[in-house]
Amino acid sequence: MKIENIQVLRGPNIWSGSRKKLIQMRLNLQEMEDRPSNTIDGFYERMKELIPSLYSHRCSPGVPGGFFERVAAGTWMGHVIEHIALEIQTLAGMDTGYGRTRETKTPGTYNVVFAYVEEKVGVFAAESAVNIVQALIDGTEYDLEKDIQTMREIRERTRLGPSTGSIVEEAIARRIPWIRLNNQSLVQLGYGKNQVRFRATMTEKTSSIAVDIASNKDETKRLLQEQAIPVAKGITISSTEQVVEAIKKIGFPLVFKPLDGNHGRGISININTIEDAISAYEFAAKISRRVIVERYITGFDFRVLVIDNKMVAAALRDPAHVVGDGEMNIQQLIDKENTDPRRGYGHENVLTLIDVDRDTLDLLEKKGYTLETVPQKGEKIFVKSTANLSTGGTSVDVTDHVHPQNIFICERISKIIGLDICGIDIMAQNLTEPLTENGGVVLEVNAAPGFRMHIAPSEGLKRNVAGHVIDMLYPAGKSATIPIIAITGTNGKTTTTRLIAHIVKNNGHRVGFTTSDGIYVQNNMMLKGDTTGPVSSEFILKDPTVDFAVLETARGGILRSGLGFSRCDIGVITNIQEDHLGLSDIHTLDDLTRVKSVVINAVKKDGWAVLNADNKYCVQVGKKADCNVAYFSRDEHNPVIVSHCKKGGIACVCENGYITIMKGDWKIRVQRTILIPLTFGGTVPFMIDNVMAATLATFLHGFKTEDIKMSLETFIPSAAQTPGRMNIFEFKDFRFMIDFAHNPDGFNGIKTFLSHIDSPLKIGIIAGTGDRRDEDIQEIGKIAAEMFDYIILRQEKHLRGRTEENILDLLIKGIKSVDENKSFEIVPKEIDAIKHAMSKAKPGTFITALSDVVDNAIETVQNYQEQERNGLFNV
Numbered sequence: 001m002k003i004e005n006i007q008v009l010r011g012p013n014i015w016s017g018s019r020k021k022l023i024q025m026r027l028n029l030q031e032m033e034d035r036p037s038n039t040i041d042g043f044y045e046r047m048k049e050l051i052p053s054l055y056s057h058r059c060s061p062g063v064p065g066g067f068f069e070r071v072a073a074g075t076w077m078g079h080v081i082e083h084i085a086l087e088i089q090t091l092a093g094m095d096t097g098y099g100r101t102r103e104t105k106t107p108g109t110y111n112v113v114f115a116y117v118e119e120k121v122g123v124f125a126a127e128s129a130v131n132i133v134q135a136l137i138d139g140t141e142y143d144l145e146k147d148i149q150t151m152r153e154i155r156e157r158t159r160l161g162p163s164t165g166s167i168v169e170e171a172i173a174r175r176i177p178w179i180r181l182n183n184q185s186l187v188q189l190g191y192g193k194n195q196v197r198f199r200a201t202m203t204e205k206t207s208s209i210a211v212d213i214a215s216n217k218d219e220t221k222r223l224l225q226e227q228a229i230p231v232a233k234g235i236t237i238s239s240t241e242q243v244v245e246a247i248k249k250i251g252f253p254l255v256f257k258p259l260d261g262n263h264g265r266g267i268s269i270n271i272n273t274i275e276d277a278i279s280a281y282e283f284a285a286k287i288s289r290r291v292i293v294e295r296y297i298t299g300f301d302f303r304v305l306v307i308d309n310k311m312v313a314a315a316l317r318d319p320a321h322v323v324g325d326g327e328m329n330i331q332q333l334i335d336k337e338n339t340d341p342r343r344g345y346g347h348e349n350v351l352t353l354i355d356v357d358r359d360t361l362d363l364l365e366k367k368g369y370t371l372e373t374v375p376q377k378g379e380k381i382f383v384k385s386t387a388n389l390s391t392g393g394t395s396v397d398v399t400d401h402v403h404p405q406n407i408f409i410c411e412r413i414s415k416i417i418g419l420d421i422c423g424i425d426i427m428a429q430n431l432t433e434p435l436t437e438n439g440g441v442v443l444e445v446n447a448a449p450g451f452r453m454h455i456a457p458s459e460g461l462k463r464n465v466a467g468h469v470i471d472m473l474y475p476a477g478k479s480a481t482i483p484i485i486a487i488t489g490t491n492g493k494t495t496t497t498r499l500i501a502h503i504v505k506n507n508g509h510r511v512g513f514t515t516s517d518g519i520y521v522q523n524n525m526m527l528k529g530d531t532t533g534p535v536s537s538e539f540i541l542k543d544p545t546v547d548f549a550v551l552e553t554a555r556g557g558i559l560r561s562g563l564g565f566s567r568c569d570i571g572v573i574t575n576i577q578e579d580h581l582g583l584s585d586i587h588t589l590d591d592l593t594r595v596k597s598v599v600i601n602a603v604k605k606d607g608w609a610v611l612n613a614d615n616k617y618c619v620q621v622g623k624k625a626d627c628n629v630a631y632f633s634r635d636e637h638n639p640v641i642v643s644h645c646k647k648g649g650i651a652c653v654c655e656n657g658y659i660t661i662m663k664g665d666w667k668i669r670v671q672r673t674i675l676i677p678l679t680f681g682g683t684v685p686f687m688i689d690n691v692m693a694a695t696l697a698t699f700l701h702g703f704k705t706e707d708i709k710m711s712l713e714t715f716i717p718s719a720a721q722t723p724g725r726m727n728i729f730e731f732k733d734f735r736f737m738i739d740f741a742h743n744p745d746g747f748n749g750i751k752t753f754l755s756h757i758d759s760p761l762k763i764g765i766i767a768g769t770g771d772r773r774d775e776d777i778q779e780i781g782k783i784a785a786e787m788f789d790y791i792i793l794r795q796e797k798h799l800r801g802r803t804e805e806n807i808l809d810l811l812i813k814g815i816k817s818v819d820e821n822k823s824f825e826i827v828p829k830e831i832d833a834i835k836h837a838m839s840k841a842k843p844g845t846f847i848t849a850l851s852d853v854v855d856n857a858i859e860t861v862q863n864y865q866e867q868e869r870n871g872l873f874n875v
Helices: 030-034 043-050 052-056 066-073 077-091 119-138 144-158 162-173 208-215 217-226 241-250 274-285 330-337 358-366 404-417 465-473 493-506 534-542 555-561 589-601 616-624 639-646 685-701 705-714 744-754 774-787 804-816 830-840 854-869
Strands: 002-009 022-028 099-103 109-115 178-180 186-189 196-199 234-237 254-258 268-271 291-295 300-307 310-318 321-323 380-382 394-397 421-428 441-447 484-488 511-514 518-521 524-528 548-552 568-573 603-612 628-633 650-655 658-663 666-672 727-730 734-739 762-766 790-793 823-826 845-850
Touching (some): 002 119, 002 555, 022 119, 043 119, 066 077, 077 099, 077 109, 109 119, 119 144, 162 186, 162 196, 162 465, 178 534, 208 217, 208 404, 208 441, 217 291, 217 404, 217 441, 234 241, 241 254, 241 274, 254 274, 274 291, 484 685, 493 511, 493 685, 493 705, 511 534, 518 534, 534 548, 534 555, 555 589, 568 589, 589 603, 603 616, 603 685, 628 685, 639 650, 650 685, 658 685, 666 705, 685 744, 727 854, 734 830, 734 854, 744 774, 744 845, 762 774, 762 830, 774 804, 790 804, 790 830
Parallel strands (some): 484 548, 484 568, 568 603, 603 628, 628 650, 734 845, 762 790, 762 845, 790 823
Antiparallel strands (some): 002 022, 022 109, 099 109, 178 186, 234 291, 254 268, 254 291, 300 421, 310 394, 421 441, 511 518, 518 524, 650 658, 727 734
């Protein structure tokens, strides 16, 4: 078996719009295509023994053990690999459930698709599952536990932490989109101008001054003390010599902790001798040059969480410990405690595994114990000095038991320090009595406090503290998104995108849009190139200045990694025609329709699908759409339009020379077609389609028809406004048009336009593209022969696996199928071909370059225009 490719689908995709995170592995079974599972001796038994938990997989029988039944009866290895990839992720603490395995048009080659939680783990699971199945086939040993542990480690390195993750999960539950901005914990919620950012539990509302204060424990204590908040008595020292002075001022027992420490690092508690005090100081000084020495307060360790100046949770924390049974030593008790199913690696479970470190050994040494010591029955032995959950501590929710005065104190502390999210550490006998009465003190105030103890306490109610963060970041009435119009289709995408963006901009929005020639914000090009994939969409959605996104969305990006947005307000399909068939397992127009429909499947339920009623594949998409549907057509009597409007639907048609909106029986005429520059006086049908699509989409968004009309009148086709889309350059004796037509449908559109051009000589410059089918390349040669008097063939770019000779032969074959005597010649380089065409021009000639390298062609022709104006033109 051979893995040919592994793709990570991060957004809505062809397999499942609702499951955005999928691995797609292209797997060639090779000789295993002829060997289903029931033909391999012992395969079923070995699989059951290695991964017995696969019994829970129901598969098509729909009952536990269903997958086992399929394997016993005989199934292909791609199917087995899919289930194993899912199960080993579950065994590593990442429960997933969705999977599909489908054979491609290439016999023996399958797309194995399954869900993942962490991207890199999903890729590893794909490779591991293939290795596991190969071992089961060969009957060799396989270290499954090693792979599972590797996946855990990858997860811990790459996952969002529990606090960050809980905020993201809450955002998802509220349909707030999110984007991870780095490989750590920096996250963007929302899109464009409505985005907010946070890192762990610090938000863009978090004051940097407040964080500085909280990070300086001495400063924090001083501010709290000045505001009559009870704090532990203590001083700050910076040398070993000052340890004795601290002991004299405060007295034993003591706590030593780094001034700038966090997560419990460098802390020593219950210090009762000078020797231990010096050692504790040196330990803390490794973390921070200055060390706080405080009176050790006996009592219980509490954490109170305050968000947006409101107390939302409180927990009693207990450092990691074991309880003696009179038989096992401390190491054995730790090992036993680690078998608790609630404990796991890293943050995978409610509790974390307890490891033995210097802190553990120091605590035991102070008691005169070692790991081999056998404690008395019932004796509680602390193996960590702090109650952090990350070091194995436990937590008990006590939110409902906090005294009102203590709530008041904590909320006041958050304002004194100035933190929007803060964790307040309190040492007291309890929180049910006021701290001022039971002698409790505030130990410190934490910026970016962890949420894990509150969202998954060892005991007590789970608290959705992340919900309070979202409430603070997105109060009632504040939107998290910006309007998104996504455009896909075979031809016309870029022009439609640019026209929609023009209308949106003219209506006062700061619009960001992506096209096949670049990314733009307010018509300023940000990046040049084909930017129609998910990365380009995210570029716009990350821009905090953008309040409206118009996104051209091509099939390539959808197939590679899905959409770059979770939902859109309006989805447009201009048309679905033959193009790029035979690539990426897309062989038919039905296959292509499945790809294009991903955009419509991502439209919000109350959003709109804008579809071409003259294209039967678009109509098929409309019948299945789970949103509002509107159609456009060149023919108001199109049966789809008639039926749709009879039911009260909305459409846009070309009728009596007008672009018209139809709402049920009503007609709203927007503008005469001949007065819309983009239609070239109403002579270019496919441009009329683009105008109708843009008009309908913007009307549905809520723009007024008079504003749309003005924008249609001011959108002038040109190299600047619509590069590569019917750009016509005027010379003294001839005209030169450049267009990006690259498939039969595009060529036919140009052919219709040229039928309206009165010219004694029509010269065409054409080229093929290597990633089309033979019949597609021949077809564009055929159409070229029908619309040009003279043809220049060129082929220096986009061979894509073919030879130059092969593409030219196919083009010539197409030309000769129309006219054996059609005049043509081969000029390989584009610049040379343009120059040669101009040299053959006579007065009134119309030259058309159907170019796959638009920028070069436009620049070349514009240079010749400039030369002619300066009297230097000579070809």
